[in-house]
Amino acid sequence: MPDITALPGFYRIAHADPGRRAVIDGDGTTTSYGELLALVNRVSHGLRARGLTRGDVVAGVLPNGLDQVVMLMATGQIGLYYVPVNWHLTDAEIAYILADCDARVVVAGPDRPVAGALTAAGLAAGQPATDPGDRTAGSVMWYTSGTTGFPKGVQRRLSGAEPEAAVPAVTWFLGEVCDLRPGDGIHLVTSPMYHSAPCAHTMFALHLGHTLVIAPGFDPAGVLELVDRHRVTNSMMVPTMFHRMLRLPEEVRRSYDLSSLRQVMHTGAACPPAVKKAVMDWWGPVLYEYYGSTEAAIAFAVKPHEWLERPGTVGRPVPGFEARILGPEGEELPPGEPGMVYVKSGLGRFTYRKDPAKTAAGMRGEWYAPGDIGFLDKDGYLFLCDRRTDLIVSGGVNIYPAEVEAALLEHPAVADVAVIGVPDEEWGHRVAALVQPAPGARPTPQELLDHLGPRLARFKHPRIIEFRDELPRTPTGKLSRSRLREDYLTDRAPGPAAGPV
Template sequence: MDVSALPGFYAIAAAEPGRPALIDADGTRTSYGELLALVNQVSHGLRARGLRTGDVVAGVLPNGIDQVTMVMATWQIGLYYVPINWHLTASEVAYILDDCDAKVVVTDPGHAVPGGEIGTAGLAEGQPTGAPAERTAGALMWYTSGTTGVPKGVQRPLPGAAPEDVVPLLVWFLGEVVDLAPGEETHLVTSPMYHSAPCAHTQFALHLGHTVVIAPKFDPEAILQLIERHRVSNAMMVPTMFHRMLRLPEEIRRRYDVSSLRQVVHTAAACPVTVKQQIMDWWGPVLYEYYGSTESTIAFSVKPHDWLARPGTVGRPAPMFEAKIFDDKGVELPPGEPGLVHVKSAMGSFEYRKDPAKTAASMLGDWYAPGDIGFMDDDGYLFLCDRRTDLIVSGGVNIYPAEIEAALLDHPAVADVAVIGVPDEEWGHTVVALVQPGDGVTPGSALTAELLAHCGPRIARFKHPRVVEYRSELPRTPTGKLSRSKVRESYLAAAGNTSSSE
């Protein structure tokens, strides 16, 4: 059946119940009809618990059918759903549950919290499989990572319309940004759904009638196996995944057929130009990139051929978005001048839950600042420099850590790297590179000399690290984000107690 005329998951599942919906991490298969029946039962179960439009439900769940069910059940009965990172401590989880006023919490046996429902079975038990009455679209509410303070919920007004009235705009937007369309496609989930982009793409895939395949975890060769086995056509990944893929031996890379891939969307962190170029040399021109934040959603996007024509760009403003670059005084800057990126969207506003002051502080009139420094060229393509909070000022000169990291990551001996600025009485900051060597690579003065020589033709001398140290691992989230503030704090705490400086 052609599902292109059907407005989203609920209508597709009703019209074609046998359509494959989900292949879970353990291989269990669920059809659209089976998934809709469970989603409807859980929706009825939540209503039976007394939840009404605008109430909040939270989930501390790994990727799998329970997480998918909670997203789709809350979304059709006007609830806010808060997916919570199950790696957080008990006190961190408790803070979010208290702040969001969750009336129901769903967990699994491995991540139980006080008062939580274990799985969706209890909510679904004894409930009808038919659609609930008075259906109205809900929303996902994400808690920011809290790198500059305690996490805050990013809350948007509910649409006030039936899910089927909201879906067409989402489908159109996805088509414009990343060329995704309804049909017989397969989407691969590679990252935890407690992060916004992986969760959103899973939901989008179901609204498009695609089959969702959930990877048990990210393992480079296992991902290639899944792509070949299920003829995966689209996926969402992050740059660190590409970096790990490229570290596979050539004979393993050639072993698997990835010709089914048409859209591999990446976001969450800057992708070094050479890494992206090598992946497209391998997979073809299939990498779609977008840039935004939890608050701004997808603000900029770039398709493969446009990126190849302008390597390094994160794209032009997405449909319904405007963008400007301002200096610290709120003065708009011309093309080519780096400053603070600001965006404005016709798709709706947001607020930080219970924090109007923080909401107001993040805005410049109607413009929101994601916190990145960048510039736009004459054609409106954005090029990012770095996070404002990670900027290094050495000798009065601005230095962007991401640029140095990209240069070092281009060396085959480097598995991962974090560049930070460390206070220096003379220079203001000293550039320090913390390097995670690749497997079988011996750290030491010889490697340090080799890395600095490698930087020579790639970045200006004043940007070169003054100090290179080695780490067995660097703290990245599953979506590839590196908190340089945490790395910096750890480094400073150990200062004077380490002999690993080269």
Template sequence: MDVDQLPGFYAIAAADPGRRALIDSDGTETSYGELLARVNQVSHGLRARGLVAGDVVAGVLPNGIDAIVMITATAQIGLYYVPINWHLTASEVAYILDDCDAKLVVTGPGFAVPGAETGTAGLAEGQPTDAPGERTSGAVMWYTSGTTGFPKGVQRPLSGMVPEQMIPAYRWFLGEVVDLRPGDDVHLVTSPMYHSAPCAHTQFALHLGHTVVIAPKFDPVTILELIERHRVTNAMMVPTMFHRMLQLPEEVRTKYDVSSLRQVIHTGAACPVSVKQQIMDWWGPVLYEYYGSTESAIAFAVKPQEWLARPGTVGRPVPMFEAKIVDEAGVELPPREPGMIYVKSGMGTFEYHKDPEKTAASMLGEWYSPGDIGFMDEDGYLFLCDRRTDLIVSGGVNIYPAEIEAALLEHQAVADVAVIGVPDEEWGHNVVALVQPAEGVTPGPQLTAELLEHCGPRIARFKHPKVIEYRSPLPRTPTGKMSRTKVREDYLSEL
């Protein structure tokens, strides 16, 4: 069936119920019609619990059909849905539930939350499978990672429109930015859906009529097997996944057919140029990148051929976005001068839930800053330097940890690395590299000497680490983000 003219998941499922919607992590298959029936039942069930438009529902759910049902059911009855990281402690989960004013919580097996529903079966039981009346679009309210304090919910105003009025604009936007189109494509989910990008891309895939395949966890060989078996056409990944892929032996890499891939979209962290180039040498020019944040959404994007012409860029402002680079006084800087990145969206505003002061502090008039330092070239392509909070000033010179990390990651003995600034009386800060050795590699003075020699032709000497120490493993979230603040605090506490 041609799904081009059908405005999103609900219409596609009604018109083509036999279409394959989901292959779950255990291999269970669900059709669009079956998924819509469960979504409608849960929508009715949520209303039967007394929930009305504008109320908040939370989910502590692993990737799978229940997580997808909750996102899709709340999205047609005007509710805010808060996906919660299941790795959080009980007290951290309780903080978010209290802060977001959740009226109902759904959990997976093994995620005990007092008073919560286990799975969606109870909500669906005895409810009709037809569409609920008075449908109106809901929204996902994601909580930021909270690396600089308690996490805050990023809340956008509800549109008051039915989903079918909203979805065409999103589909157009995705087509413009990452060349995703409606059709018989296959989307692979590789990261937890409590993060904004994996969650959003799962929703988008269903609105485009694609089949969603959920990986049980990120394992390089498992991912390659799934790509080959299901002829995956698009996926969302993060740079640490690419790095792990590249550590596979050549005979393993060449064993799998990845020729079906057309769009592998990455975001979440800076990707070293050499890593991205090697993946495109292997998979072809299929890597699409975008840069933004939970607050700003997708603000910059770059397609494969654009990136190959300008290695290292994260792209130009996407449709309906403007961008500028400013100094500490808020004065706009000329091309190639690093400063704070600010963006302005024509797609609507956000606020931090119950925190107008934090909302105001993140804005410069209508402009929002994700907190990163970067510069734009003469053609408006953005190049990231680093997080403002991670900048190292040594001897009065600005040093960007991400640049040093990228150089070290090119060495085959390095599985992961975090570069931090450590206070020093003479220099202000010294550069310290905490290296996670690759499997089978023995850390020690010889490896340290090799790594410093490796840095020689890649980065200026003043950027070389004064100290290299070894840690295994380094703490990263499943979407590849690392809090250098936490790594720095842990390191200093050991001194």
């Protein structure tokens, strides 16, 4: 078997070791590196046959699976922008993104038809499996979630270099940040690839020579079974997944062998320290956390042992990044004082496609604000407080919903929770907690307030506690507090009040 550890990425690995396992799809179908490269090359030729040239845009309205992987790697070697589109969106929402990105070709699958779309198989039909000529690196252009308006594409300049040129730097970076190395790893895909982190880790895994195991969907016991069966070594997850797996009965949790896990990266939402500690007590010190955004990429990272020494941190700036905490007048704040987080990247600046005003609005010179409030400790580790848009100001005091949510999630009767601010004539805003009880549990508001007593200052306690059957989350596990707040204010049907603070 060839030594692939020094080869620069997927395309070279596939030539050197075509029999190597590349993808185990959700239905169990296995595709080798050689077979995957042949499909990738055919689709690349098919796109060029339709007149696409460097800088053009291809959109994919595809679920997780082989076709999504093929489109990522095909556009990535012929200088195209690829836009993965959330296939759960409505026709109108999809049409907006396709028009905004100026997609020359749209690829969709049978489960989500899109007018005028092609299939990956149709693009590949009749095309040669040889490498295309004049290969240059493409780029993925992810669209932001749009929770505060219409989504926008995050676009970066194409390098013009061959696809292999950036791989050594990426490999070094992943080793520094996540201890990931080229070789025989097994990467489990648990989240939709139309989001930036799972999509990027899919490509990273192939460039490292790893095998992709694609989960058919997130099921807590099903994910554990895949880890056990395929001896998964690394994965990317979100905190909601940890919470759901921890809720499995003890006998179910113990029935799976998870000793193969080496790195489980998590991002996308704040992870309550108690949840993260419980997972590491179960899996061992394998949780690697990073913080960033679609725009800023990975800006901060923390390894397991670092986090255990500083519970709650999201890490220090990664190589190539700088960080500052700024006050409302743009003044730099000292360690320990919360303010807006700003980062500066060595990756070069991004732009929002067709929206220079929005691009400029998020920048302060070369510094970009992801929109979060946090503080740095004396050693430069970042601790997040909350999103600026989710901050609750009650009686002139700042209250961070994420902190209250983390404390409530420690109660065994709470399966999920969202904390929002609702208008109040006297206080400005009141803290309201929308709680999804654990299966079979029936907590009372007073029981939850008693639980918060030793954990949070009284002014942070919810004045309203309501119980909901389910709380809406995005496929990556993020709560849209803005949507929950709008729904709450529209319904105006508060449940039992927790009483005055």
